[in-house]
Amino acid sequence: MAHIPDGFLSASVAAGTFGAAGALVAVAARKTQTRLDDHAAPTLGLATAAVFAAQAVNFPVAAGTSGHLLGGALVAVGFGPWAGFLVMTAVVIAQALIFADGGLTALGANVLNIAGAGALLGYAVYRLLTGLAGGGPWSRALGAAIAAYLATLVTGVAAGVELGLSGMAPTHLSVGAMASVHGVIGLAEAAVTGLAVWSLARKRPDLLYRAGADGALKSRPAVVLAGAGSIAIFAGLLSIVASTAPDGLERLAIDLGFADVAKSWGAPLTGYRAWIPGAVGRVVAVILGVALTFAGTAATLRALTRARSPSES
Amino acid sequence: MGFAHLDRYAGRDSWFTSHTSPGQRIWIALAAAFAASLMPAGAWRALLALGVVIALGVWSARLPLAALARRVGQAMPFFLLPALALPVSVPGPTALELGPFSLSETGLLRAIEIVARATLAVSAVALVISVTRATDLLRGLDRMPLPRLVKSSLALGYRYVYLLNDELDRTGRAIRSRMGDASHPRLWRARASSLAHLLLRAHDRGTRIHAAMLSRGYRDRLPTLQPAATVSPVWTLAVAGVFAVIWLGGFIEVVR
Numbered sequence: 001m002a003h004i005p006d007g008f009l010s011a012s013v014a015a016g017t018f019g020a021a022g023a024l025v026a027v028a029a030r031k032t033q034t035r036l037d038d039h040a041a042p043t044l045g046l047a048t049a050a051v052f053a054a055q056a057v058n059f060p061v062a063a064g065t066s067g068h069l070l071g072g073a074l075v076a077v078g079f080g081p082w083a084g085f086l087v088m089t090a091v092v093i094a095q096a097l098i099f100a101d102g103g104l105t106a107l108g109a110n111v112l113n114i115a116g117a118g119a120l121l122g123y124a125v126y127r128l129l130t131g132l133a134g135g136g137p138w139s140r141a142l143g144a145a146i147a148a149y150l151a152t153l154v155t156g157v158a159a160g161v162e163l164g165l166s167g168m169a170p171t172h173l174s175v176g177a178m179a180s181v182h183g184v185i186g187l188a189e190a191a192v193t194g195l196a197v198w199s200l201a202r203k204r205p206d207l208l209y210r211a212g213a214d215g216a217l218k219s220r221p222a223v224v225l226a227g228a229g230s231i232a233i234f235a236g237l238l239s240i241v242a243s244t245a246p247d248g249l250e251r252l253a254i255d256l257g258f259a260d261v262a263k264s265w266g267a268p269l270t271g272y273r274a275w276i277p278g279a280v281g282r283v284v285a286v287i288l289g290v291a292l293t294f295a296g297t298a299a300t301l302r303a304l305t306r307a308r309s310p311s312e313s
Numbered sequence: 314m315g316f317a318h319l320d321r322y323a324g325r326d327s328w329f330t331s332h333t334s335p336g337q338r339i340w341i342a343l344a345a346a347f348a349a350s351l352m353p354a355g356a357w358r359a360l361l362a363l364g365v366v367i368a369l370g371v372w373s374a375r376l377p378l379a380a381l382a383r384r385v386g387q388a389m390p391f392f393l394l395p396a397l398a399l400p401v402s403v404p405g406p407t408a409l410e411l412g413p414f415s416l417s418e419t420g421l422l423r424a425i426e427i428v429a430r431a432t433l434a435v436s437a438v439a440l441v442i443s444v445t446r447a448t449d450l451l452r453g454l455d456r457m458p459l460p461r462l463v464k465s466s467l468a469l470g471y472r473y474v475y476l477l478n479d480e481l482d483r484t485g486r487a488i489r490s491r492m493g494d495a496s497h498p499r500l501w502r503a504r505a506s507s508l509a510h511l512l513l514r515a516h517d518r519g520t521r522i523h524a525a526m527l528s529r530g531y532r533d534r535l536p537t538l539q540p541a542a543t544v545s546p547v548w549t550l551a552v553a554g555v556f557a558v559i560w561l562g563g564f565i566e567v568v569r
Binding site (some may be wrong): 003005006007009010011014025026028029032033041042044045046047048049050052053054056057069074077079086087089090091093094096097098099100101102103104105106163167168169170173174177191192194195196197199200203204207209305 | 454
């Protein structure tokens with residue numbers, strides 16, 4: 001679903017995404033090499049194999065259907081953001097070149113959407129939340145679950161934006177459709193990632209990737225600000241797209257049968273629109289909303305960890 | 314599970330496989346995919362010419378059409394479904410009323426064109442990966458401008474994916490035999506926990522393998538006992554040239 005096939009992207013979008021993905025891959029290779037030294041090759045190879053194997057495990061959903069893990073956030077939590085990015089890049093390349101899943105011309109876009117959003121953005125959110133709430137199994141699991149959900153949603157939205165920029169469909173329609181679909185997929189991704197991280201954090205917390213030399217997860221103001229800022233800006237951009245033609249978005253959602261999802265997804269945006277007029281006001285309102293949501297989540301997480309910490313030795 | 318199903322048609326000798334190396338075939342697939350995907354809108358004759366060249370390639374590779382169709386068919390839903398949304402979502406003069414939907418002419422044409430392009434690109438890729446062993450593809454990829462870590466991840470990932478798959482299979486069987494009719498939440502927890510275990514084992518095994526590789530003289534490059542045969546790049550360049558000419562022809566066709 002998230003893999004863009006050949007033939008869907010325009011030349012400029014294909015070139016732009018290839019350039020951006022290539023730059024990210026180069027940065028990731030350098031970062032990983034200096035951090036993991038020569039351990040990198042086998043560890044990343046096994047992680048790549050693990051993601052492939054994990055994608056073959058089916059999780060039963062209602063009515064006989066089933067889904068599988070995408071794994072970007074999970075692998076970033078386990079192996080670190082840049083190593084996770086390289087692993088997901090290898091997965092995307094293998095899917096295109098060995099299984100013909102995802103186009104060769106769309107390789108740059110798919111790496112950006114799946115590896116970039118999955119591992120890098122997923123890890124940023126996870127880091128932000130665990131930084132605010134501490135490193136216990138519960139806050140790690142919840143942080144990873146929220147990270148996995150946002151990463152999946154952004155994967156879909158990014159694909160929608162790229163398709164829209166390529167002139168495939170009006171941008172608000174493609175973003176709306178992709179966001180609704182991935183908003184649902186993300187729920188399963190969040191549940192599986194959260195459960196897996198919870199189990200990892202209880203069994204072998206030493207193996208979870210730890211940033212910083214001392215191994216302690218601390219909230220660094222810069223990391224927190226960068227993570228919160230990027231999410232807020234993203235949400236603001238999304239609100240522009242969603243609000244320029246809400247009728248079209250809802251129309252497509254109804255046509256495709258995602259009306260309920262789209263409604264719940266669009267509800268906060270329409271709510272904010274009521275009391276602040278104008279496009280700028282909308283963006284400000286959404287950024288404010290995201291900040292409030294984050295503060296709430298962090299407070300809840302912190303309360304949860306604090307409530308549990310006396311019982312844990 | 315094994316690798317065999319991927320390489321069913323890879324062992325055959327044919328004109329195509331003896332005149333190109335695996336690495337060159339990746340470039341051919343890339344050239345075909347780019348020529349098909351970036352063809353300007355409305356260049357129907359150029360698309361047809363591209364299809365003829367790819368069909369010639371399939372013929373010269375002695376690849377059974379059923380095998381090609383199976384591979385293309387597997388990829389088809391991924392571009393057919395989004396393309397189906399186009400006639401509804403792209404504005405333009407109405408061509409057809411279909412119940413609650415009105416299909417626009419522009420959208421309908423664009424959908425047909427995109428399905429044609431995607432089918433051509435996928436056929437070219439499917440041709441190359443069907444007649445090339447996965448190990449050869451990975452060795453061909455080794456010459457591509459990619460970071461060393463991505464390439465070694467791919468090679469080692471291929472080496473160990475079925476091993477981890479079998480481990481997961483055994484865990485899955487154990488879960489089923491102990492809690493086969495458990496409720497979904499408990500089943501999800503058990504499976505997610507088995508994924509966590511998988512990640513742990515992958516990490517530990519990676520460390521062990523690395524120690525073993527170092528003790529055998531690993532120096533940043535994965536060794537091979539089969540040196541790649543040198544194949545003259547003449548035919549690859551010729552094919553890429555043909556694709557480029559067809560692509561330029563597409564532009565001329567549209568401008569006229």
